[in-house]
Structures are given as C-alpha cells and as structure tokens.
Amino acid sequence: MKHSAYDVIVVGGGHAGTEAAHAAARMGVRTALVTLDRNGIGIMSCNPAIGGLGKGHLVREIDALDGVMGRAADLAGIQFRLLNRRKGPAVQGPRAQSDRAIYRREILRMTENQENLDILEGEVTDFLMNGQAVAGVVLADGSVIPSTSVILTSGTFLRGVIHIGDVSKPGGRMGDKPSIKLAERLDSFNLPLGRLKTGTPPRLDGRTINWEILDEQPGDDDPVFFSFLTRSVSAKQVSCGITHTNARTHEIIQKNLERSAMYGGHIEGVGPRYCPSIEDKIVRFAEKDSHQIFLEPEGASDHTVYPNGISTSLPQDVQEAYVRSIRGLEQAVILQPGYAIEYDYVDPRSLTLELRLKDVPGLYLAGQINGTTGYEEAAAQGMVAGLNAARECLGEGPVSFSRSNSYIGVMIDDLTTNGVAEPYRMFTSRAEFRLSLRADNADQRLTPLAIEIGCAGEGRRSAFLEKSNRLQQARSVLETQSFTPKQVAAAGIRVNQDGNRRTGLDILAFPDVVFEDVVPLMPELSGVDEGIRRQVERDALYANYIARQEREISAMKRDEGYVIPESFSYEGIEGLSQELQQKLTRARPETLAQAARIDGMTPAALALLLARLRRDRTQQGKTA
Secondary structure, three states, X not given: OEOOOEEEEXXXXXXXXXXXXXXXXXXXXXXXEEEOOHHHOOOOOOOOEEEOOOHHHHHHHHHHXXXXXXXXXXXXXXXXXXXXXXXXXXXXXXEEEEOHHHHHHHHHHHHHHOOOEEEEEOOEEEEEEEOOEEEXXXXXXXXXXXXXXXXXXXXXXXXOEEEEOOEEEEOOEOOEOOEOHHHHHHHHOOOOEEEEEEEEOOEEEHHHOOHHHOEEEOOOOOOOOOOOOOOOOOOOOOOEEEEEOOHXXXXXXXXXXXXXXXXXXXXXXXXXXOOOOHHHHHHHOOOOOOOEEEEEEOOOOOOEEEEEOOXXXXXXXXXXXXXXXXXXXXXOOEEEOOEEEEEEEEOHHHEOOOOEEOOOOOEEXXXXXXXXOOHHHHHHHHHHHHHHHHHHHOOOOOOOOOOOOOHHHHHHHHHHHHOOOOOEOOOHHHOOOOOOOOHHHHHHHHHHHHHHHOOOOHHHHHHHHHHHHHHHHXXXXXXXXXXXXXXXXXXXXXXXXXXXXXXXXXXXXXXXOOHHXXXXXXXXXXXXXXXXXXXXXXXXXXXXXXXXXXHHHHHHHHHHOOEOOOOOOOOOOOOOOHHHHHHHHHHOOOEHHHHHOOOOOOHHHHHHHHHHHHHHHHHHHHHO
C-alpha cells in the first residue's frame, strides 16, 4: 500500500519528534508525524518536569522560535521555580513540575490542530531508498510513504533493552517494544554507532507517603513562565516533598550491588554522569551518608509520585527495601519499579550543523539518537532538524544556530564537533557568551530569525513586535536623558560626585539600582509595565560586559564565516600532526570555528589549516 507523498516525515512522537513536526509544518511544507500511538504523543517518559539550569534556556529559545514545548509546559505547570534566583540573570533557569496528563493532552491538541501536519499511526521498520538517499519510510504493514526528507527521532527505542536487576527484556521504554529493524537499516549505512544508558526511579503511591513528617518545597509566589506568550498559571499548584537517604539505605544498596544490572555486568552502555543512579551515588560518593530526594507529584489529581534522586537498576525486592528505609517512605507502595534502559545512538559527528547525516542524503536525526539526554535537549534538536528539513524541501539554504546567538547553537556545535562520551546534558557553563544568552532575552535573540524564515505565527509576530516597541520606547528615554551627579544623588541614588553626567541606562547599571529608582528622574517612565522594567534592568546590568563579549563574538563569526569545502583534504598539510589530520578527516568540520574546537587543535595548527585553505581558494580563483 502506498500513501500520498509528504515533504517531511517525522518518525517518533516524543519531544524531538513533536517539535520537529511542528517546525516543519509552520514553515508551510506538508508534514507527517508517524508514531506507534497518537495517544503517546508528548508523553513524559521520565521525570514530570520541564526546564532547569541550561535546560530552561533551551525551552525559552524553542518558544522564541514559536515552538510548542514552552506553551504546553506552562499549561501543565503545577509548580514553577526559578533556579539560581539569588544569582545573576545569566545563570537563572526556569523550571516547572508538570502534570503529565495535562502536558500530553495539550501537546496532542496542538499537534492535531497544527496546519500542514498529519498524524499517522504505525511502526516505521525501514526507509524508502532512492539510490543512496532516503526518500520516505516503510511501515510494518508494508505501507510505503514517500517524502523529500525524513527526520528520525527514535529516542531510546533503537535496540532498546530494559534492565531490572538480572532480568533484561527488549523495550524502548516500559510497556513499548524496541525498534530492531530500523536499527538494522542504520547498520547498513555504516554509521558509527554506540550504546548509552539512562535510568528512572520507582514510582510511588503518594497515598502511602507520610507527608506530615517531611519538609515541604512550595513553588515561587511570582512564577516565571517558559513561553513569552503566557500571562498566568493554568493548573492547580502543588508542593513537593523533600527527604533523604540514610545509613540504612546505603547499607541495603551496598549489600546488593552485585544484583544491580549495572554492577552485575549486564549493561555495557555509558550512563549520564550528572544524573547518576542511586547505586552510582553510593559507590562514587562513599564518604556521604545521605543524599537528597525530591518527591515530585506527577499531577495535581494523580497519586503517582516521582522520587527524584533514586533512579536504579536494582531488583524490585531491593528497591522496596531501600525505599522503605527512607524517612516518610516507611509504608510506601511502589506502583512501577525503577529500571535502566540502554539503546543505540549515532555518533553526532556524523551530522552537519543542520542535523542532516553527512553520508545519507535526505535523513535528519534529532534527540537521544544523537547522544543527548533530556526532554529539552531533544526538543531543541527537533526544532533545528524540522526547520532545516523544511527549508531543504523549499529549496532554501540551511538555517544554523551559532554559539554566539543561542544555547541551541552551543549544543549543536558541541555534538557535531566533539561527539559524546556520555549522554549530553545542557549546562549554562557550556556557553562562552552566557551573559548575552540569557533566558529572559531569548525572544530578542531568536524571534526576529523566526519571523524572517517564516516559522513564527501571526500571534507570535504581533506580540513580539509590540513588546519590542515598548522596550525601544523605554530605552530611548533612558538613553537620551542624562543627569549630573547632584541630580542623581537627589533622587536617593549613591553616585561619585565626579562631575560626569550619566544617562538613565548608565545609572541602571549601578549595583543595587532598580528601574523604580530612576523613575523620579524621568517621570515619563512611570507607565512602563513590570516585564519591560525587568528586561531593561538586566540589559543595563550586563551592557558593559556584553560590549566586551561582542568583540569576541565578532572574531568567532569571522571564523564561522570561513567555510571549509566538503571535499577538502587534511592529508599532507605540512606541520599538521598525523593525529590532527585523522581527527579533522573524521570530524569533517564545516567551518574554521568548528575546526578550532576539535580536541587537540592548537593556534599553530589552526594557522597551518587557514594557510592551506587560503592557498587552495587562491588557486581555485586563478583556475576560474
């Protein structure tokens, strides 16, 4: 059976697949999202939360590009917290506990209502090939669906294996079978594959937890949302509980380590260093006698609780023993045991900056298949793949994200340049220019791009332009009026009496000065709303630092603009070590900036490479 053709087919309805499908459809191309079960679209397979440090920045950037994750997370948010609130805005990250049912419902609703997007139920078992290029998909029932581009977002399904103690069984996640035939098709492409592992804790029945003796963690009184379009809380708000492991917990785990799938030798995949299992914590941090656990409700009307901090691959009887050794969980009932899952991933150095496979035309990869972990990282990759697959169909050039303009750009560059040795997780520390890549200004950085390439809807466009106009009006007043030190002091602001006049923006850059402090100097600012006030404050606070960063960004952009031809040979470059020649040949960087970040690359080696590139370019010019 042959279906009608599509421009873009997205395989998988998880966070990467959903964002990819929406992005392609918003670009105006005919898109199909192929998933095993439409009711599984947007499911939160692991923790019931969105955002965090670095991750929250990604969600804001997805939203700035008119993606769906931020809006759904706000609608499903049952507790909002701004992490690092006491630190500077550059390293603050929004996070929200989500109601799983609401999140899935809202993602499905948005997907069903998205123009140019069809949901097709079925299992993709193979690709339709046109020579060496992917030209569609083949379903388990033999159906063929042609397309110009395919985006594969297989998550943990490629040869997925679930481990609980010494019991292992095939599975893409609990209750779902793995994808074997598709993994075998990828084998035929001779792609560099590896195995990774992730895990999840046991789910508890909240009705069996003694909440009264536990510490409570409420949400923020003034919630910070993910979407620039959200104005208020939608769902009922709840608190989380906090408890800790203890010496008895550690003793139980220590005595049963050999029964763990990981320490029993059943798992070969590498797990996430920054989200270790409870077994890992006991071994790696043997000096600690306690580890914190956050008891996170999975919904406002759901009794299921996610104990964040005790993911495991121990047998179920050991899980029950160590859970009940923890304060407040003495009578806790496990609704679903924790488990580890290992799966295939493709070395992301096989990908271009657009997340297209270099050696397989027509095929894009996004999400955990590229070696990442987390909903947010997956969704951001889906956005990149969806936009570029659509632009390829439209005959337009690729859209790429830079380290200087987004956390999305940082992540894509990290993956495609350096690959992964463990599941990749986003942190603010990965971004060199984090002072200018703040969560609060993601729309100012990326929504103009979304409008330019046509992936922003009219609602997003009009809201952004209206906000930009209000920002510009406030900045104009602050920039065009200046004051003597005496005038500033008369307004109650401490300032050196040095005779220098200062603009309103200069004054806002003072430590401990807020927008309200400058209003007496400029009464016309009294009508500026709260959101614009805080945005202008942050911009002023970082203005001098960002000016310095702009010089570094300009140098990076020069290198990013120096494109390395795909056919360029690194062999025989005099003075370049054999090791670097091999690394460059394997990585095939697309720009000089990417080459500079390859492990072992020195300034001297980069100069040699640049000299050869310039020589080749000159010779080509003469030939032409």
